[in-house]
């Protein structure tokens with residue numbers, strides 16, 4: 001990973017969003033899931049996507065990284081319409097754990113190094129790459145497990161390996177789907193420190209979260225989805241009054257309207 005800041009915007013000019021969804025609609029299995037999502041992440045911004053189970057958070061971030069075709073609306077990445085965008089190495093993505101945990105017969109180091117290949121374009125890894133892999137593993141507290149089989153890790157450790165893989169490619173925008181799921185508090189704090197440092201040098205971060213947890217002070221904007229739409233947006237949720245850190249984000253499943261969503265989420 002480089003330590004230099006990403007390219008700065010000329011003074012006086014509004015920064016081009018790294019990720020911009022405008023009126024995005026998407027269907028899965030023939031069923032409309034997103035009904036017109038507006039969302040943007042600028043350089044150095046940390047944006048949290050919240051909402052009940054089934055509200056469309058994963059679909060929205062998968063749409064944002066080009067994994068779900070758009071049924072309508074626009075997606076721009078680094079100012080380029082997605083249909084013309086090719087520079088995928090600028091975008092890091094950590095998928096939801098359940099969709100990523102496969103029985104890959106590789107060491108932890110190899111899994112993390114695969115994140116570097118996007119930058120190397122399949123050339124052999126050099127010393128700088130190996131150092132970047134080590135740094136990324138150190139950042140997630142797993143440097144001592146580099147030689148272990150990835151299959152021998154716990155669920156939370158596996159999640160941290162996926163985070164390290166995304167970090168090692170030094171992305172300018174980082175999209176993470178529930179990075180805190182199954183990750184212990186000490187590792188959540190490590191992740192918070194890492195994201196703070198990345199944002200400070202211009203990396204934009206989009207996170208699906210159930211609870212803000214130790215990431216709360218970093219969040220510039222929280223976007224709450226409900227039924228595939230943006231229900232509300234809250235700037236700097238850390239500053240919002242009446243919060244309860246430990247209250248779950250989504251008390252009800254979207255499929256159970258009787259449970260009374262939207263309730264107070266406890267997050268915002």
Ligand SMILES: Nc1ncnc2c1ncn2[C@@H]1O[C@H](COP(=O)(O)OP(=O)(O)OP(=O)(O)O)[C@@H](O)[C@H]1O
Pocket residue numbers: 028029030031033051052053054055056057058059060
């Ligand atoms: N492959 C699929 N085919 C059809 N429908 C799908 C598919 N994947 C998800 N859906 C539906 O799309 C809706 C949104 O799902 P999504 O996974 O985006 O929600 P989410 O907000 O991320 O939920 P969670 O908090 O449970 O992860 C849900 O109603 C879900 O049932």
